[in-house]
Every structure is written in structure tokens, then in C-alpha cells.
Amino acid sequence: MNGPDRLPYRKVLLADLLATPATAKVAADPNRSLLASLIAGQIADTGCLPAHLGLGRAVHEYLLDTYFPGFDIAGPEREIESIPEWSDLQKLLLDHRACQNASELWLANIVATACAGRDHLWQDLGLQDRNELSQLMWLNFTALASANSSDMKWKKFLYRQFCASEGIYLCPAPSCGECQEHAKCFGPEN
Numbered sequence: 001m002n003g004p005d006r007l008p009y010r011k012v013l014l015a016d017l018l019a020t021p022a023t024a025k026v027a028a029d030p031n032r033s034l035l036a037s038l039i040a041g042q043i044a045d046t047g048c049l050p051a052h053l054g055l056g057r058a059v060h061e062y063l064l065d066t067y068f069p070g071f072d073i074a075g076p077e078r079e080i081e082s083i084p085e086w087s088d089l090q091k092l093l094l095d096h097r098a099c100q101n102a103s104e105l106w107l108a109n110i111v112a113t114a115c116a117g118r119d120h121l122w123q124d125l126g127l128q129d130r131n132e133l134s135q136l137m138w139l140n141f142t143a144l145a146s147a148n149s150s151d152m153k154w155k156k157f158l159y160r161q162f163c164a165s166e167g168i169y170l171c172p173a174p175s176c177g178e179c180q181e182h183a184k185c186f187g188p189e190n
Contacts, residue, residue: 011040017039029067029101031101031103034132034135035063035103036068037126037128042075042076043075044126047125053113054109054114055109080116088162092158092162093112100140111125111158120153120154121153121154122154124155144157
């Protein structure tokens with residue numbers, strides 16, 4: 001299934017995930033719908049995330065059992081290139097987490113894993129659009145989201161924040177040279 005054909009399938013998967021029963025505590029977690037979107041995108045073969053979203057098999061199974069009990073469709077098995085700065089990106093996210101929901105820990109790992117992808121971060125995550133990624137960032141990493149006052153592309157912004165914290169001031173995202181929108185991201189900021 002390629003291109004736009006995946007979109008209806010993704011919507012059905014998202015609806016099925018959100019229709020699974022959840023405890024009151026899980027249903028109250030604002031990240032439940034974002035996690036459902038990430039999982040639907042991964043199963044529909046959008047984005048770059050591995051089958052376990054970068055969480056490992058045990059944590060991924062716990063996430064599904066807790067947030068989407070009875071949902072047992074597996075995503076495609078695929079490898080994702082590891083990036084040496086993964087732990088630094090994860091630490092950046094964790095250092096700026098909102099501390100409102102335990103699921104923020106999972107999202108830090110998932111976002112750091114998706115940074116190894118070759119597209120915009122929202123696409124690498126398999127989300128519906130950039131607005132959904134912005135929602136994820138504002139909910140879970142509020143301090144980082146508010147620091148992105150120029151509405152910079154998220155992957156570029158995260159790398160810039162990481163590099164600035166390390167005293168490095170020329171720091172491209174790992175796949176920018178291959179991106180179709182390279183000129184848009186590296187042109188003058190508006």
C-alpha cells in the first residue's frame with residue numbers, strides 16, 4: 001500500500017485504536033490520542049519508526065496492553081539507522097518534559113528515535129500532519145515548544161537546541177541534505 005492509499009487505512013486504524021476500552025486513568029491521558037496516531041501511522045507503514053516505535057518489545061507490549069487492550073495488529077518490521085546523538089536528544093526532551101503524564105517518557109524515546117528518519121519529524125513519526133507534532137510538543141515538552149517561537153521545523157529546532165547546549169553553533173539535522181524542502185528550512189527565517 002503506497003502513497004495516498006494508506007490514508008484511509010490509517011484513519012480506520014486510528015478509529016479502531018481509539019475505540020478500544022481504556023481505564024479512566026488512561027482515557028484521561030491526553031497522550032492517548034497521540035499514541036494512537038503514532039501507532040496507526042506505524043502500522044499503515046508511514047514514517048520510519050520500527051515495529052516497537054523505538055521502545056523495545058516489552059515496553060511496546062505494555063503500552064498496547066495498557067492504552068489499547070486487545071489491539072493486536074503489528075506494524076511492519078523495519079530497521080532504523082541508529083544515530084549517535086540519540087541519547088542526547090532523548091535527554092534534551094526528558095529535561096524539558098512537562099511532568100504531567102508518565103507517557104511523556106515513551107514519547108521522548110519515540111521522538112528521539114524518529115530523528116534518525118529522512119523526512120520532516122512529523123512524517124518520520126507517521127503523524128497526520130505537523131500540527132499533530134506541535135500538539136505533542138506543547139503537551140509533553142512545553143518549555144521546548146515555547147522556545148520554538150519562530151515556528152522552526154521541529155527536527156531542525158531539536159538539533160539546534162541540542163547543539164547549542166553543547167556549544168556547537170553550526171548543526172544541521174542528520175538528513176537535511178536529502179530533504180526535498182532543504183532550501184525552505186535553511187533559507188531565511190520568517
